[in-house]
Amino acid sequence: MAGVKALLVAYDPKDFPELAEWASEAGVQPVYLAVHEAAAKAGDYAAKLGARVYVAETSNPGSIAWAVEEVARREQAALVAGEAYRNLRDALSRVAAALEAPMATDATKAEVEGDSVIVERGFLSERAVARIQLPLPAVILFLTRFRRPSGEPSLGQGEILRLEPPEPREKRVEVREKPKGGVNLEEAEIIVGVGRGFKSKEDLKLAFELAELLGGQVGCTRPIAADLKWLSEDHWIGISGKRVSPKLYIAIGISGSPQHMSGVQGAKVIVAVNKDKAAPIFKQADYGVVADLYQFLPVLIKKLKERMGKA
Amino acid sequence: MGDIVVLVKASLNPELVRQAPDGSVDVRAIPLKISDIDRNAVEEAVKLKQKLGGKLVAISILTWGPVQARMKDLRLAVQEALAKGVDEAYVVADDSITPGDQVTTASAVKAVIERAGLKPDLILAGEATIDETTSQVPGRLARLLGYSYVSFARKLDVVDGKVIAERDLEDYIEVVEAPLPAVVSVTQEINEPRPPTLLQIRRAARKPIRQLKAGDLEGVTPPKRKILEMRVLQVKRKQVIIEGASLEEVADKLIDLLIQEGVLKL
Ligand SMILES: Cc1cc2nc3c(=O)[nH]c(=O)nc-3n(C[C@H](O)[C@H](O)[C@H](O)COP(=O)(O)OP(=O)(O)OC[C@H]3O[C@@H](n4cnc5c(N)ncnc54)[C@H](O)[C@@H]3O)c2cc1C
Numbered sequence: 001m002a003g004v005k006a007l008l009v010a011y012d013p014k015d016f017p018e019l020a021e022w023a024s025e026a027g028v029q030p031v032y033l034a035v036h037e038a039a040a041k042a043g044d045y046a047a048k049l050g051a052r053v054y055v056a057e058t059s060n061p062g063s064i065a066w067a068v069e070e071v072a073r074r075e076q077a078a079l080v081a082g083e084a085y086r087n088l089r090d091a092l093s094r095v096a097a098a099l100e101a102p103m104a105t106d107a108t109k110a111e112v113e114g115d116s117v118i119v120e121r122g123f124l125s126e127r128a129v130a131r132i133q134l135p136l137p138a139v140i141l142f143l144t145r146f147r148r149p150s151g152e153p154s155l156g157q158g159e160i161l162r163l164e165p166p167e168p169r170e171k172r173v174e175v176r177e178k179p180k181g182g183v184n185l186e187e188a189e190i191i192v193g194v195g196r197g198f199k200s201k202e203d204l205k206l207a208f209e210l211a212e213l214l215g216g217q218v219g220c221t222r223p224i225a226a227d228l229k230w231l232s233e234d235h236w237i238g239i240s241g242k243r244v245s246p247k248l249y250i251a252i253g254i255s256g257s258p259q260h261m262s263g264v265q266g267a268k269v270i271v272a273v274n275k276d277k278a279a280p281i282f283k284q285a286d287y288g289v290v291a292d293l294y295q296f297l298p299v300l301i302k303k304l305k306e307r308m309g310k311a
Numbered sequence: 312m313g314d315i316v317v318l319v320k321a322s323l324n325p326e327l328v329r330q331a332p333d334g335s336v337d338v339r340a341i342p343l344k345i346s347d348i349d350r351n352a353v354e355e356a357v358k359l360k361q362k363l364g365g366k367l368v369a370i371s372i373l374t375w376g377p378v379q380a381r382m383k384d385l386r387l388a389v390q391e392a393l394a395k396g397v398d399e400a401y402v403v404a405d406d407s408i409t410p411g412d413q414v415t416t417a418s419a420v421k422a423v424i425e426r427a428g429l430k431p432d433l434i435l436a437g438e439a440t441i442d443e444t445t446s447q448v449p450g451r452l453a454r455l456l457g458y459s460y461v462s463f464a465r466k467l468d469v470v471d472g473k474v475i476a477e478r479d480l481e482d483y484i485e486v487v488e489a490p491l492p493a494v495v496s497v498t499q500e501i502n503e504p505r506p507p508t509l510l511q512i513r514r515a516a517r518k519p520i521r522q523l524k525a526g527d528l529e530g531v532t533p534p535k536r537k538i539l540e541m542r543v544l545q546v547k548r549k550q551v552i553i554e555g556a557s558l559e560e561v562a563d564k565l566i567d568l569l570i571q572e573g574v575l576k577l
Contacts (some may be wrong), residue, residue, distance in 0.1 A: 032532045065454075071387045084481050086446075090462040093413075093450025100413055100511055102535040103444040109523065124442055125325035131540040134543075169459045173475075174486035189572075216577070226479075226500045239444060248574040249372060259441075269574045270564065277552075280326070286549040287568055293391060296558055303562040308577050 003027040004112050005135065007072050007093070008040035009064075009082035017043045017149040019081065020144070026112055031075050032158075035064050035089065039180055042160060050210015051153030051266070055162050061090035062168030065276040068095045070163060077137075079117060081110070096139040101234050103139035104132060110140050138225065181232035183217050190216030191246045193237060196223055197274065197293055201230040206297045209251060223258050238263040253293050256281025258295035273297070312363040312469075313432035313492070318420060318449070319371045321381070321388040323442040328543060337543040338410075343375060343384035345391050348437030350495055350504040352497050355467060356435045357396035368429060369400040371392070374442075376409030385521065394507035394515035403429060405525040412536040413443075417451035422528035427521075434476070434494045440462050448464040449496040459489035463496045470575040480491075535576065543546045 008019040015038060023030040032053040034042035044055040046214040052075075056067035080095060082088045084106050096103040104110075107122040116135045123130040134140075171206055185191060188279060192211040193223045198204055204218070210220045217237060225236040237244055238260040245266025252273045254260060261284050264270060272285035275292045282288040291297060321343035329340035332365075353369070360367040369392040373385055382404065389400045400421045408415050424431060434456075436449040446462070459474065465484075466477035474493045478485045479500070504530035507515070525531050553568070554560040569575035 003450050013412035055502065086463050086478075089446040090450055090460065094454040094460065096414075096447065097417060097451035097454035100414065100532065102412055103445070103447050104536070118539070122444075123547070124323060124328055124336070124341075125444065126544070127328045128541050128543050130538055130542075133537040133539055135535055170461055170487050170489040172485050176484045176486075178483055192466060212402050222499070226498075240439075248569065265544075269569065270570050271569070282552065284546050284548055285570075286551065287565060288550070288552045288567060290552060290562070291558060296562070299558040300562045300565070303559065303566060304577070307566060 002248060003029050004014070004076070004079055004080040005029050005031070005075055005077045006070065006081055006205035007075060008032050008078065009068060009088060010034045011036045011082060011085045013038050013041040014145070016041070016049065016085050017152055018083070018147055020049055020153040020155070021147065021149040022110070026080060026110065028112060031071065031077065033067055035059070035067065046158040046160045048137070048153045048155060049158045050159045053160050054156050054164055055160060058165055058175050059087060060170065060172065061087045061094070062170050063165035064088070064091035065094040066165045066168070067163050068092065069098055072099070077110070078159065079138055079140065080134060082241055083141040083144045083146065085144065088141060092139050097138050097274040099139070101137040102137050103274050104134060105141040107140050107142045108146055110142070120261065122248050125258035157274050173201055179232045182233050183219075183234050185217055185219050185235070185237065185244045188217040188244065188246050190214045190248045191219045191244060191250070192216055193219045193221070193249060193251045193254055194224055195221040195252065195254030198224075201228070203294070205231060206293070206301070210297060213301060213308070216246070216248070221254055251281055251285065252297070254281055255279050256284050312365040313430045314366045314435040315356050315360055315363070316368050316370055316424065316431040317352050317392065318434065318436040318555045319337070319349045319353065319369050319388055319392050320346045320440045321371060321373065321385045322440045322566050323375060325441055328393050330543040334542055336543055338375060338382065338541070339377075342408055342454045342571070343381060343387035343388065343419060346442070348497070349441060350391075351499055351501050352432050352435045353392045353397065354502045354504040354534045355497055359367045359433065359467075359469060360396065363501070365432070366399070369433075370399045370423050371402045372411065373398065373402065373404040373409060374411040374416065376406045377379060377432050378404045378406050378506045383498055388522055389524070390512070390515055391507065391521070394511040397518075399518055402520060403523045403525065403528065404405040405516055408525050408533060409530060410534065410538065412534040413445060413451060414536075415534045416448050418530055418532040419528065420448070422530050424521065426523070426528055431490045433469065436494070436496050438498045446496065450493045453494035455551070456463045456492070456494070459491070459493035461487055461489050461493060462496045463498055464495050465500045467495060467497065467501065502571050512531045570571055
């Protein structure tokens with residue numbers, strides 16, 4: 001007997017091989033829906049996925065929700081899955097309501113067992129991990145890049161079917177690309193993280209000088225990127241930003257909120273510089289320096305230069 | 312303008328995670344507090360009420376029981392919203408629907424709106440809560456009510472019966488327009504919530520908090536998701552504070568330690 005029918009929603013082209021590999025491991029019978037930037041690659045993937053690939057050329061969550069509901073109905077899918085982009089959180093929460101289905105987001109694992117699916121996900125701002133059981137029909141959003149597929153799928157030719165969603169209630173009137181700072185934190189071996197302990201954008205040059213000396217890159221907490229906009233958002237680390245795993249993370253003027261620290265759990269060594277000895281970050285760091293960053297960083301930079309023979 | 316509703320969750324406080332001897336999360340020992348981004352939603356709702364008029368109502372559905380042990384935290388969360396300018400509040404606290412899930416919460420909010428005879432033109436919520444971080448209740452609610460839904464708004468206005476918002480997405484910002492009635496979820500960047508003043512807190516004590524049970528409501532879906540297990544993630548860090556007579560000494564010690572760890576090469 002074939003497994004549970006699953007509708008897999010690809011938003012970015014990278015989602016196809018990830019979702020396909022999960023589907024074969026989980027033993028579900030997949031059909032795909034490609035939206036947003038994945039729509040342009042649907043043809044390429046239809047040739048490799050050996051399954052039906054529906055395409056809706058839209059980035060509007062209302063239209064995506066319509067398309068998902070349409071395909072789920074046509075295909076009698078008991079499971080809808082995708083990755084946790086903001087537009088899919090939006091679209092699939094609407095779909096989940098329409099199906100009266102439970103939904104799990106930010107899943108790292110999911111297995112189908114009988115007529116339910118067992119999901120693992122972070123909980124309490126990722127201070128904990130929960131295993132939860134959702135009866136089918138259910139909706140799952142995996143963490144983006146939740147797995148590294150071993151290669152491209154080669155499951156033979158599939159079929160492409162195009163959908164034309166009706167006009168949504170919510171209409172886009174303007175789009176603005178976000179600036180990018182050209183950092184690649186996922187690859188960095190050393191990251192200097194900056195937080196609200198810095199008093200001005202100007203002062204960040206201390207952190208940049210340290211990072212440069214160490215051959216590292218600069219990352220930041222949410223308020224530095226999102227609120228103050230001192231750095232572009234590709235520097236933002238945490239539960240709603242990047243997850244990084246450098247050898248060394250030096251957190252400067254960062255309090256250690258669970259939402260930030262969940263992004264640096266993969267670091268081998270964490271150093272914290274904070275003037276408040278009661279700051280929660282010291283409990284989550286390997287080495288702590290209780291000092292004013294404005295006094296300590298110049299000294300650290302000077303010492304490093306001396307010992308590197310650069311003084 | 313019709314009413315404005317704002318959703319407030321008394322969330323498990325992730326900064327006070329408690330662990331049972333077997334390594335599982337001791338949920339009952341973790342206090343609840345208002346979810347951070349709900350503060351932004353309340354702030355924005357008060358601002359819009361001042362501009363548009365109408366009654367501003369907070370609704371809170373208790374997810375984590377037992378009710379008796381949680382009422383104090385739940386009231387504190389709701390009172391903060393009242394102090395900041397919300398006119399009245401409805402809370403649903405019932406052990407038959409705890410621990411709740413998002414199916415339950417969205418259906419219960421809809422049921423409260425119907426039972427209280429509210430006609431909201433606008434419903435505001437935070438983009439996510441601090442305990443579960445799923446971002447799904449506002450979207451579910453919009454779908455159940457047949458409202459427009461605008462998620463992840465970091466700027467919001469209501470003009471001529473339309474919501475105009477800047478949606479904050481991974482790679483771009485998108486300005487959208489949607490007709491009222493609408494559900495809007497806001498991000499932390501939309502405003503800087505001000506803590507209520509003492510006077511506001513005192514005045515809030517006189518504002519009504521109406522407490523309901525599942526049996527008072529129609530169409531509340533019992534929770535479907537079952538939590539099988541919750542483990543505390545162990546933070547295995549050394550937690551060494553480097554001390555020294557001078558900052559020079561501290562810096563030298565730090566550099567030595569990082570070389571020893573093999574994470575720094577000079
Ligand atoms: C749903 C949700 C998602 C979130 N996602 C993220 C996320 O992805 N990433 C993220 O970072 N945050 C996130 N946040 C926000 C998070 O809760 C914190 O508000 C944020 O991480 C705090 O940033 P910070 O440490 O820079 O600032 P603060 O908490 O204000 O800390 C500043 C620190 O600097 C210290 N300091 C001040 N002056 C000095 C000085 N002169 N020298 C040395 N130290 C000094 C202070 O003692 C303090 O500890 C999220 C929040 C929510 C609710």
